[in-house]
Amino acid sequence: MLGLLGGGQLGRMFIMAAQSMGYRVTVLDPAEGNPSSSVANRHLHADYLDADALGELASTCAGVTTEFENVPAESLRILAKHCVVSPAANSVAVAQDRILEKNFLAANGLGVVPYAVIQNSHELHKSLNLDEASPRKRPELFPGLFPGILKVSRFGYDGKGQVRVKNAIELDHALSGMNRTACVLEKLLSLEREVSVIVSRGFDGEVNTFPVSENQHRNGILDVSIVPARVSGTVVQKAREIAVRVAEKLDYRGVLCVEFFVLADGRLLVNEIAPRPHNSGHYTIDACVTSQFEQQVRILCGLSLGSTAMHGAAVMVNLLGDLWQRGEPEWEQLQRHPNVKLHLYGKLDARPGRKMGHYTVIAETTEAALQLALEIKQSLESQHRAAI
Ligand code: ADP
Ligand code: MG
Secondary structure, eight states: EEEEEEOSHHHHHHHHHHTTTTTOOOOOOOSSTTTTTTOOSSSOSSSSOOOHHHHHHHHHOOOOESSSSSSSSHHHHHTTSSSSSSOOOOHHHTTTTTHHHHHHHTTTOBBBBBEEESOOOOHHHTTTTTTTSSOOOOOOOTTOOOSSSEESSOOOOOTTTTOOOOOOHHHHHHHHHTTTTOOEEEEOOSSSEEEEEEEEEOOOEEEOOOEEEEEEETTTTEEEEEESSSSOHHHHHHHHHHHHHHHHHHHHHHHEEEEEEOOOSSSSSEEESSSSSOGTTTTTHHHSOOOHHHOOOOOOTOOOOOOOBSSEEEEEEEEEEGGGGTOOOOTTHHHTTTTTTEEEEOOOOOOTTOOOEEEEEESHHHHHHHHHHHHHHHHHHHHHHOOO
16 A cells, blocks of 8 residues: 555646556645545545644555645655655655745855845834835845745745745835745746656656656646657756756655756756645646656655656646636547547646646647647637637
């Protein structure tokens, strides 16, 4: 039996991979009716720190992993006393906190976007002299970081918890809108592209990477992934090398996603890391010898890493709840193509912006895959538009 913290779609796909390899999976997730619930062998509905639930997992599972970035690191620490845990609490603690994450990357000489940590914004507010009648001399705050993006340090995702700010006054306003919680201010860069690498590292230190994915976002949410990324061989090699370095410096055991910004001069900066399989790696299910989820199972179970070789080019498109506003989309227009694979996550409530599923197009070239992927996307969107 394997244990899984979190019951979202990443968990569902992990469970499916584990079951097809002959394992059974128990999920610990406080919520009911999540994507994992219809496939899990067993479901513990309790808080992630619930002592009885953790005890139950520890005594019945040989290994425990997570699909949820914000699982308390403490849960993993407790479980690690009794069974194999991948990834480790310390790695997850770094990845789930932007301040720790940025400081870790910068301290290890890995290029990051220029940033400043804002722990105590009351001080900042005071130094702005906003409450005084004549704002005589204001210190120049955060030189070189405006225009910037303010990001909450914890619990942000899919562009949530982020505000663009042009100057210190806007920054102060944004901080107050975030209840003055700890944040990171980043310089807003003009990005040539965004790419990501899924890196796998086993308990014996064996490491490999999946092909580099090029990611396009819409409204802060991943929209389309194109693989292999349309970047130079040098960028591909550098991205893979940096991803391995991140995993090694973290002493990471498991599947890790490293998101990069590619600048016009070819420089690669690490944007953020996710201590789990990632949406930008969903293409691996249909396009690689081993999927990112099978890799997660393999590492957890102490097996050697699977091959990350790719069958062809692939384009993955996310399906958001917006498409469901007038009911379930008409899938025939997608499924009549022999090289297109549909994955739905079994979510009953289709809210706008919610990830309901994805599809992957496999073709010989990225151009061909992209063309068909966009045709299908357009047809799904126009069907949706026609309905409203
Ligand atoms: P999330 O946790 O929501 O994925 P990210 O930090 O990855 O947060 O930001 C989401 C997206 O916003 C990025 O993929 C990128 O498109 C854009 N973005 C974030 N930071 C910057 C930046 N410093 N400069 C330019 N674009 C950015
Ligand atoms: Mg991101």
